[in-house]
Amino acid sequence: MSPGSAPKGAAGLRADDVPPPEHPKGAKALAGGLAGWVDDRTGTARPTSYLLKKVFPDHWSFMLGEIAMFSLVILLITGTFLTFWFVPSAGQVIYNGSYVPLKGIPMSEAFRSTVDISFDVRGGLIMRQLHHWAALLFTVSITVHMFRVFFTGAFRKPREINWVIGTILSLLAINEGFTGYSLPDDLLSGTGLRAAEGFIQSVPVVGSYMAYFVFGGAFPGEAIIPRLFTVHVLLLPAVIIGLFTAHIVLVAVHKHTQYPGPGKTNDNVVGYPFMPVYLAKSGGFFFIVFGITALMAALVTINPIWMYGPYDPTAGTAGSQPDWYMGFADGALRLFPGFTEFHLFGFTLSLNVFIPSLIVMPLLYTIAGAYPFIESWVTGDKREHHLLDRPRNAPTRTGLGVMAISFYLILFIAAGDDLIAIKLGLSINQIVRTLQVMLIVVPPLAYWVTKRICMSLQRRDRDLVLHGHESGRIVRTAEGSFFEVHEPLPEPERWALVQHETLTPLRLTARVDANGVERKSTRRERLRAKVSSFYFTDGVQSVTPAELTAAHHDGSAREAIETGQDGSDSGSGDQEWVGQLHGGAEERPETDAYASHDDGADPASAP
Amino acid sequence: MSEQGTESAGDQANEPGAPSSPEQGLGHRPGQQLDELPGDGPGGTPERFTNPGLSPHVPRSADLDEKAARRAERQVATLFSVSMLATVVFLVAYFAIDQKSYTFIPGIGQASLFNIVLGVSLGVSLLCIGLGAVHWAKTLMPDAEVAEDRHPQRSSDEARADAVETIVSGGTASQVGRRRLIKYTLGGALGLFALPLLVQLTGSLGPLPRANLSTTFWRRGMRLVRDPEMTPIKASDVALGSLYHVLPEGIDKSEHVLEEKAKAAVVLISLAPGDIQVPKERDWGVDGIVAYSKICTHVGCPVGLYEHRTHLLLCPCHQSTFDMSRDAEVIFGPANRPLPQLKITVDAQGYLIAAAPFLQPVGPSFWERG
Numbered sequence: 001m002s003p004g005s006a007p008k009g010a011a012g013l014r015a016d017d018v019p020p021p022e023h024p025k026g027a028k029a030l031a032g033g034l035a036g037w038v039d040d041r042t043g044t045a046r047p048t049s050y051l052l053k054k055v056f057p058d059h060w061s062f063m064l065g066e067i068a069m070f071s072l073v074i075l076l077i078t079g080t081f082l083t084f085w086f087v088p089s090a091g092q093v094i095y096n097g098s099y100v101p102l103k104g105i106p107m108s109e110a111f112r113s114t115v116d117i118s119f120d121v122r123g124g125l126i127m128r129q130l131h132h133w134a135a136l137l138f139t140v141s142i143t144v145h146m147f148r149v150f151f152t153g154a155f156r157k158p159r160e161i162n163w164v165i166g167t168i169l170s171l172l173a174i175n176e177g178f179t180g181y182s183l184p185d186d187l188l189s190g191t192g193l194r195a196a197e198g199f200i201q202s203v204p205v206v207g208s209y210m211a212y213f214v215f216g217g218a219f220p221g222e223a224i225i226p227r228l229f230t231v232h233v234l235l236l237p238a239v240i241i242g243l244f245t246a247h248i249v250l251v252a253v254h255k256h257t258q259y260p261g262p263g264k265t266n267d268n269v270v271g272y273p274f275m276p277v278y279l280a281k282s283g284g285f286f287f288i289v290f291g292i293t294a295l296m297a298a299l300v301t302i303n304p305i306w307m308y309g310p311y312d313p314t315a316g317t318a319g320s321q322p323d324w325y326m327g328f329a330d331g332a333l334r335l336f337p338g339f340t341e342f343h344l345f346g347f348t349l350s351l352n353v354f355i356p357s358l359i360v361m362p363l364l365y366t367i368a369g370a371y372p373f374i375e376s377w378v379t380g381d382k383r384e385h386h387l388l389d390r391p392r393n394a395p396t397r398t399g400l401g402v403m404a405i406s407f408y409l410i411l412f413i414a415a416g417d418d419l420i421a422i423k424l425g426l427s428i429n430q431i432v433r434t435l436q437v438m439l440i441v442v443p444p445l446a447y448w449v450t451k452r453i454c455m456s457l458q459r460r461d462r463d464l465v466l467h468g469h470e471s472g473r474i475v476r477t478a479e480g481s482f483f484e485v486h487e488p489l490p491e492p493e494r495w496a497l498v499q500h501e502t503l504t505p506l507r508l509t510a511r512v513d514a515n516g517v518e519r520k521s522t523r524r525e526r527l528r529a530k531v532s533s534f535y536f537t538d539g540v541q542s543v544t545p546a547e548l549t550a551a552h553h554d555g556s557a558r559e560a561i562e563t564g565q566d567g568s569d570s571g572s573g574d575q576e577w578v579g580q581l582h583g584g585a586e587e588r589p590e591t592d593a594y595a596s597h598d599d600g601a602d603p604a605s606a607p
Numbered sequence: 608m609s610e611q612g613t614e615s616a617g618d619q620a621n622e623p624g625a626p627s628s629p630e631q632g633l634g635h636r637p638g639q640q641l642d643e644l645p646g647d648g649p650g651g652t653p654e655r656f657t658n659p660g661l662s663p664h665v666p667r668s669a670d671l672d673e674k675a676a677r678r679a680e681r682q683v684a685t686l687f688s689v690s691m692l693a694t695v696v697f698l699v700a701y702f703a704i705d706q707k708s709y710t711f712i713p714g715i716g717q718a719s720l721f722n723i724v725l726g727v728s729l730g731v732s733l734l735c736i737g738l739g740a741v742h743w744a745k746t747l748m749p750d751a752e753v754a755e756d757r758h759p760q761r762s763s764d765e766a767r768a769d770a771v772e773t774i775v776s777g778g779t780a781s782q783v784g785r786r787r788l789i790k791y792t793l794g795g796a797l798g799l800f801a802l803p804l805l806v807q808l809t810g811s812l813g814p815l816p817r818a819n820l821s822t823t824f825w826r827r828g829m830r831l832v833r834d835p836e837m838t839p840i841k842a843s844d845v846a847l848g849s850l851y852h853v854l855p856e857g858i859d860k861s862e863h864v865l866e867e868k869a870k871a872a873v874v875l876i877s878l879a880p881g882d883i884q885v886p887k888e889r890d891w892g893v894d895g896i897v898a899y900s901k902i903c904t905h906v907g908c909p910v911g912l913y914e915h916r917t918h919l920l921l922c923p924c925h926q927s928t929f930d931m932s933r934d935a936e937v938i939f940g941p942a943n944r945p946l947p948q949l950k951i952t953v954d955a956q957g958y959l960i961a962a963a964p965f966l967q968p969v970g971p972s973f974w975e976r977g
Contacts, residue, residue: 055755092865098707122706125719126726158760191908194869195924198906198971201820208820208973213812218819218866219907255757263661268754270661277748284740291734298726299715313869314834314852314901316909318923333906334925334941341943341972350972352941353906386757418926428926429939491659498656546652 056278057258057271061148066282067141070289071134072244078131079233085121087113088229090185090222099306107185107310110225114184115306129297135177136302137293139325142170150371150401152388154257156381160372162250167369169243171361172236174325179232181303181323185225188303190311191320193224195333199357202350220313260387260499262492269386319419324412331414332356335436364408378531380506392461393500393542395454396535403447410439458540461497465489465543466551488552502541505533664751679746686739693732700724821968821976823855824871825949830856831875831898831959839958840875842893848915851875853898855961870969872901872909873949875959876931878918885934891950893959898949899935900969903927905942907971920946944972 039045056062089109095102097112099119117124146166149155155163182189182196197219200211216223255269264270272278296302308317322330333356340351375397376382391398413420414435421428468486476482489497508521508529521529668675700721710720762770783790830839834852837859845851853873861867880895888897899920903910908924918932927940935946947969950962968976 053755055753119706122721123701123725125722126729129722129726191924194908195906201971201973202906203974205974208816208975211973212814212816212819213809216813218816218863219869220865223813254760255755262659263752263754265658267757269757270752270754272750273753277744277750280740280744280748284737284744287733287737287740289737291730291732291737294726294730294733298723298730313865314854314872314909316911316923318912320908320923330925336941338905338927338937338941338943343977346977347974348972348976349974350943352943353971356941357906384759418923429928432926432940492662495656495659499658543656544652544654545656546654549652 051252052273052275052279054252054255054274055269055271056256056274057264057269059259061152062256063285064141064145064148066285067289068138068145069244069248070286071138071141071293072240073286074134074290074293075131075138076237076241078127078134079237081127082117082131083233085113085117085124086110086183086229088183088226090220090225102306102309105310108225110183110185111305111310114186118306126294126297129300129302130293132181132302133296133300134293135180136324137289139170139173139177139323142166142173143325146170146368147401147405151391151394151398152257152259153385153394153397154388155372156385157372157376158254158384159250159257160376162247162254163372164369165243165247165250167365169240169247171365172240172243176232176236176240177323177325179228179236182228183225183232184303184305185311186305187308187311187315187317188305188320190220190313191316192322192326193311194219194313195357199353202353203358204349204354207354220311255386257386257388260390260496262495264387266384266386319422321415321419327415328408328411329357329361331411331417331435332360334417335411335414335432335439337436360411364404368404377528378506378535379503380528380532381503387499389500392454392457393502395451395458395539398454399447399451402450403443406446407439407443410435410442414439455538455540458542462540462543465494465497466548498542498544500542502539503536504539505529505536661752661754667746667750669746676747679742683739683743683747686735686742690732690735690739693728693730693735697725697728697732700728820970820973822870823965823969824858824861824867825855825873825961825964827961827963828954829961830954831873831951831961832856834872841957842896842953842959843957845875845877845896845959847877847879847895849877850913850915852901852911869907870902873898874901874910874913874920876913876915876918876920878932882918882932884932888932888934888948891948891962893951893953896951896959897931898951898959898961899929899931899946900949900965901946902970903942904937904944904946904969905940905971910946 035045087109091109092106093109093112095105095107095112095115097103097116097120099115102115114128117128119125149163149166178192178196182193197211197215200214201207203210211219214224214227215221216227256271258264258269258271261270272281274282309315321327333353336352336356338352340355341353342349342351389397391401414432417428417431417435420426421431468488471485471487473485474482475485488494506529508525512518669679670676704721704724706719706721708720709717712718712720712723715723778784783793831851831853832839832855834854837854837856839856840851840853851874853875854868855871855873858864858867858871875896875898878895878897880889883889883892883895883897889895891897901909901911903922903924905922905925905927908922910920910922910927910929912921912923913919913931914921918930919938920929920931920935921927922929922940922942925941927942928938929935929942929946930938934948937943937945947965947967949965951959952962954960
């Protein structure tokens with residue numbers, strides 16, 4: 001290539017040379033330079049341009065997963081920094097650093113090095129607090145991202161695998177967090193490890209053996225800190241990064257889901273190309289997340305281990321709580337009643353510890369991971385879904401999700417029961433009893449209330465579609481009665497409210513085989529029909545064009561006027577109000593398309 | 608935009624993964640092409656509404672007005688400049704500020720100036736890059752939505768058949784099915800090869816617990832000493848209603864101090880003998896002074912919150928509450944068993960000593976504890 005300084009259009013050395021006016025300056029240099037060199041050897045031009053042209057839809061809720069992704073990057077950066085100074089050893093030393101209150105106190109090397117990072121390594125405290133804040137942000141954003149995916153039905157085919165991967169990632173993330181905050185060997189984290197040892201001991205039959213294997217002997221021992229370190233900086237990060245990569249590759253393979261709206265179909269993805277829009281937006285968002293985390297690290301102290309002091313198995317503190325993401329497990333431990341420990345034939349079965357500490361967490365995650373398969377079995381829907389549900393349009397799923405969240409939240413609140421008792425001056429006993437009752441009562445209630453709210457919102461949508469916006473204009477008719485003019489919805493706005501399909505329950509059908517013998521339905525089929533009707537019996541249908549037409553023609557209070565002039569005399573003054581004559585003081589007639597729609601299918605919806 | 612969603616919507620309406628259950632009314636797919644407009648009256652009314660297609664693009668002020676575009680450019684450039692400035696502040700502060708200087712900062716209080724300046728400048732430098740890039744994307748980069756087609760994930764039938772064929776024919780070519788001897792020995796070898804790794808790992812992780820969990824450092828005749836002063840306690844010095852954190856004498860000289868302390872920690876409580884409601888508790892103590900394991904029987908936290916008027920000892924971790932006037936019976940919380948009592952007496956000099964080691968395992972439950 002001739003020197004790149006040749007001006008546009010002057011490149012033609014021969015008469016039939018095609019000048020490259022379409023390419024902006026530098027494009028040719030890119031093709032001929034390093035990128036060309038790489039492509040000559042790897043053939044990456046096509047996949048590169050494919051990926052750069054990839055379209056991503058725009059929505060704030062899609063940024064939740066991005067926050068998780070970016071916090072992971074921040075964690076990797078800051079975590080690598082910390083490894084340069086952190087000493088993962090439980091060997092006992094006497095502190096003689098610059099933090100005066102701890103001088104002369106025996107502590108582990110792990111704790112001393114963490115104090116050194118905080119006070120003697122220049123900028124070390126910023127890195128430590130960045131790491132801890134990013135960890136909290138990581139787990140929060142994973143959780144909220146999971147909520148978004150659940151409530152919009154983004155886990156449906158073909159994304160079930162990615163949902164399972166995400167569930168595992170969430171579980172690994174909170175355990176990565178636990179191994180991380182246990183490393184400094186301060187009083188709080190040591191107490192956490194003490195409890196963890198108790199959890200492991202509670203495993204039936206082999207508990208004490210497992211505990212001795214994990215801790216390399218009696219608690220606390222000198223093995224656990226280096227072992228946790230390996231798990232925290234090598235094992236779990238490797239698995240997390242591997243699964244995260246698979247997660248992202250699958251997002252690219254499936255193409256991102258999108259919210260329903262005008263022009264958005266199940267067969268397209270509408271949005272902006274990665275190059276340049278999302279490169280700037282997403283790349284910029286990384287810096288925003290990093291920047292905000294840095295500001296938090298600068299201004300808000302997190303985990304001041306120098307105030308807790310080194311771990312001492314005989315010391316305890318009131319108000320000891322784990323990091324937030326372990327709160328639900330701690331809460332489960334506090335609420336699970338003590339009478340579930342049994343002493344049989346000379347053996348101890350400590351279910352009061354074993355179930356809340358080692359069963360609840362994997363169980364909740366298994367249920368979460370299995371949900372897409374349960375729902376697709378219930379719906380019998382084997383199609384691909386790329387358009388997201390509005391949560392209200394899937395009332396049962398939304399109800400179940402809120403039920404799960406309420407269960408989780410009560411466990412989470414229980415983890416702070418002692419703080420609540422102290423701050424509010426309440427009896428800890430009453431708080432625990434109340435939470436125990438709430439744990440059983442509230443989730444079903446939350447399900448029911450949420451489902452009803454969803455259905456009300458769906459009916460409101462129907463109302464809006466059928467009757468339009470209130471315009472605030474009062475019109476007096478020739479007879480002297482008054483009504484308010486309703487403006488029909490603009491088509492794009494209406495589409496968002498009517499585009500969804502409402503599933504109906506699967507019904508058992510008596511099938512007849514070739515010999516005319518009726519085949520009995522199996523128990524499995526009956527169960528499926530039952531669950532399906534639990535899901536969809538009281539579904540609120542979206543408005544159909546026929547219903548809208550009916551509402552315009554005879555749904556109004558001015559039925560008499562309209563029917564008299566329907567379609568015949570478009571020039572008449574009254575015809576002007578066809579389709580807008582709603583909201584008068586009169587009762588709706590029985591024939592009203594809106595009022596009669598529910599058709600008794602949903603008795604609970606009757607006012 | 609290159610294409611409208613509705614134009615391609617109908618193409619894949621009959622994809623292979625169509626509803627499999629014939630008995631349900633799944634309705635039409637969203638976005639299905641329908642020619643009729645809604646409201647055509649009976650006969651002409653479609654079953655579902657039609658996707659109206661993308662709304663027309665509304666140009667931004669920067670698209671129409673070069674002045675607005677230049678303003679946006681200046682804003683982006685300002686943000687990037689602030690970022691550079693903040694980076695310089697960071698670098699200067701890193702070398703200039705004394706790490707040990709503490710300053711009063713409104714809203715925060717006494718805080719490390721070094722940490723705050725470093726963190727805030729780092730944060731601002733990062734944040735401004737991000738805000739600048741996003742502002743640039745939102746004001747100046749193209750904002751007309753484009754649509755990209757999706758394709759079903761499922762491979763074509765030929766591709767699937769080909770994959771199956773490759774696997775089956777490869778398996779046949781290897782003769783794995785025919786050569787039984789190879790099949791079974793391979794299975795055996797693959798099944799066994801992980802065992803050495805597994806055995807090495809589990810076999811070497813830790814010692815067997817044996818009786819270790821059931822024994823403590825306490826021996827008969829050992830003096831009770833204060834934790835952490837390690838001074839012996841005279842029975843006559845113990846005031847009514849007081850609580851001592853206690854360890855066995857000599858534990859600080861033992862080989863595994865922390866491991867022994869984790870089991871041997873004891874609380875010494877002085878009750879009025881009349882308040883003690885269990886004879887055994889009174890008999891194992893000295894004039895109402897009783898000693899109990901400090902390790903919670905739930906998951907092993909040190910039990911340390913004592914309310915001397917109610918004689919209740921509370922675990923700070925999970926709020927198990929032990930009634931110390933009733934042989935440390937659990938009256939509330941997730942623990943099940945009372946704290947084990949250490950039988951104590953006094954020696955010739957009047958110091959409290961253990962009359963016997965713990966007679967049952969202390970701490971959290973485990974299967975073989977009995």
